[in-house]
Amino acid sequence: MMFSTGGNAAFVIASLAVGAVGSYLVTYPWRRSVSRSWFLGGLVSVLAYGTALYFVFTPYKEWNYLAFDGLGRFVAIIALPLGAVVSVYSMRYMRESDGAGRYYGLLLLMSIGVMGVVSARDTIGLYLFFELMSVSSYSLVSFRKDQWAPVEAGLKYVMLNATGSSLALLGISLAYLYRDSTLLGSVGWVLRTQGAHFLSPGALALAFTVAGMGVKSAMVPFHTWLPDAYASAPAGVSAMLSGIVTEMGFVAMLRLVLGEFSQGYEVFGYVLVFMALVTMTVGNLGALGQRDIKKMLGYSSIAQMGYMMAGMGLGLGLGVSDGIRGSLFHIMTHSAMKAGAFLAAGLLIDNIGSRSIDDMRGAGQKYPLIGSVLAISALSLAGIPGFAGFMSKLWIYRAGLESGQRLGWLVSTVAIGNSVLSLGYYLPLLFVLFRRTEDSREREVALTTEGQLPPAGTVLASTRTPWELLPVLLLGVAVMVLGSYPVPVLDALESAAATLAFLGGL
């Protein structure tokens, strides 16, 4: 396949599969000792991710149905380390729930789905892996099944995403009807040969695919499941969902549409641009009103999905390859910063016992490491230079201006405006976290002298261990490094961007 610099997709998936079975089996004898089972399961899971990552860097090997191209390899470089980080984090974060085997098994199955979607060579394989990913993510969202909120959120998630999947399948079948082939990009083929006018087969196939995969990638009219799902899922799962799984809807959409012709995707590009403008604005406006930190981050994920679509839309619609580069890089930077934000927020929520931002007064000073990572991630999400988010957004802004067309300028202006808008909720969060609190000191005194429990939201002494702090710190460092010296990952990025630019006919 094109532009591959290595990797063995089949072995990557195989090692994840072995890990999935292994983590389930290894925890089974220890199911009565909850903390030991989380430790062992996590260990096996990290080993599986590590082995898988090793096979990403082995020489290129093509199997019948599975192979990496530049894009696949790029996604693997994002997804596998993220999975390992989440596994380490969950070892201790999840220690009070049982079901370690189930958790790690599902996590690895979800990762298999992710890897399968980017390495599958035909539409049916892609769809099957996509469903594997989706089904595991439904179960992970409602992992804490003894509470009502996760179950409700999971239900909503299943309903909407199953609808999305069927729509996408309809698009794939329609393409099969006309193309008589399951090659990737057949939707784009139909679009090209059957025309894109109203209710033509091409337009219908595109509409079904975009809408179907749009549900999974939280494109705006279909985004309603996301804030609830992210808020109710365990922090590690939220990080994984927003870091890579949601993006896979978008990547799968690209896989289904782009490919066979290497040209003529302007309509798809314009659709993406239009959806992107709506998505980022609605996401940010939604986040502005949130007082629940996880819901706020969820809405922010919707907005960030908008940035990815905007970059890709500019690339395909207006023919600016910088847009594709920015869009793909944003997948990577977003996964580092949003995962960092979710994991840090998870620890913070655990420590203070509340998800409400109003209860987090001064928490950043009490927990400087967690607070700093949250601050770094928030500034990065808002596109402040020096942090990862700026580096990718820069290319998206640039692509719009580079097109030299009114639409491009509009997209860039809206994207920049949205970044400023997002400061409207990130800055107050940071100010709350690092507020100088006279009353928190008083509360502490009250606690020590009277021996009573403090009121809700009071910051308690830290009970954290390196097992949880290490992944959070790693992600914080990753955000800083990607934002100030991204050179190490740029080869992979450029090869992924070149792959898509070739497929998109640039």
Added chain:
Amino acid sequence: MLVSDQALLVLALVPGFLAAFLCMFLKRSPGVARWVTLVALGISAACLGILVVKAQSGTISIVYPWIPIWNITFGLKVDAFSGFVGATVALIGFIDLIYSFGYVGPEEAKSSFFGWMALFVAAMIGVVMATDLIQFYFLWELMLIPSTALIVHWGTGTNPEATGFKYFIITHVGAVMILISFLWMMIIAGTTDLGLLSERLETVAPGTLKAMASLLAAGFGVKMAIVPFHVWLPDAHSEAPLPVSVMLSAVMMDMGIYGMLRFLFTIFPSEVLASLSVPIMVFGVISQWYGGIEALGQTQMKRVAAYSTISQMGYVLFGIGTMEFSGISGAIFHILNHGLAKALLFMTIGCVIHMTGAHDLDETGGLAKKMPASALFGIVAAFALAGAPPLGAFQSEWRIFAGGFEAGRLALTVIAVLCSVLTAYYVLRLIIKVFFGPWIHDKEVREAPFSMLGAMAILGLLSLVIGVFPGPFSNMIESAARVLGL
């Protein structure tokens, strides 16, 4: 020679960042942290002092590859202009830190205060040494984070968060305008190197260039708090802790001046600039008068000084708008002179606040009896700001106005000159109300501690030296203006 010129460049930039980094680990010993910061800024200031002398005979620069695959470099460059501004920043930053020794105790301020201060100063030094557009933008925004942290966390107002929010958002919007212009230039020129831009942009239509230049002027105007964009300044400058107010008012504003001069004059051809001349002068005059009139109506001491900054930036903008050699060189000179005078004024106010606890003009009076040294420095600051002859600011103000006459804008210049009367009036009103008149304090008041007075003495003396022996300084600013191609 002990260290090479290139090593000096690195040594001028790095200590601030290093000190900020170290302060993260000195949480338990703020006393050590503040000495680390002071030494770091001292090294920076000394290096820039040497560099500014060396730069008179030629540009010193060093370029590192940063992101080679995207053609982005990280360069440090000192020429006569950036050396002058950088040395001013480092010098006032260093003196301000000495002042803060007396103003805030180490326990009260905490290590992070000094760390943020070091980062703030280092970012500003980086801004003036930057050679690449992306690098410039990085450092430009890096100024924002420490200053916001300082305003929000140590702020003295009733709602420091609202102040910090307003400050961050508005100056960030200004930065975004700069970013759009940068991206536009990068795309057309195909380079991010500041030195290559002007020749690569030669063939671009004047209309496009004019739009780019206007965006840049507006973006830098936000940082300079030029009137329609000034709303962030009064609150931020008056509610920040005093040493931070000094940095914001006396130093950070210079970054806007630096950016405007550097980018407008090195990139754009003179026809484009000529078309912007009158609008810039008009905005300058509006800021001058608006700031002056507002300052007259304020009841809080720090707010008077804050509005006075808006007014003084109006002077500078007027000087830039003349597009004449004397106007520009006056604007450059005013970076130093306004910095010294405004720092001195804020520090005087700081002495009063620190020793009496009063923030309002009405709560003070007759302090000269008990605080004679502070009163003396206050008078020096007032005369300097008013542009009275034996002091430094006179040297820059006459150049600015001479530039206005040279440009042939008689009416505008007369209006601008008349504002000096207003300036003298509001600043003397402040000093007279605070230090003279009847004694109205009910408690014992002592003179400010030595570190505060010492810092002020350096500033006052410098201002006097510049006023009395302007020769070497005017050579410096003239070569700075020549760097800009005038």
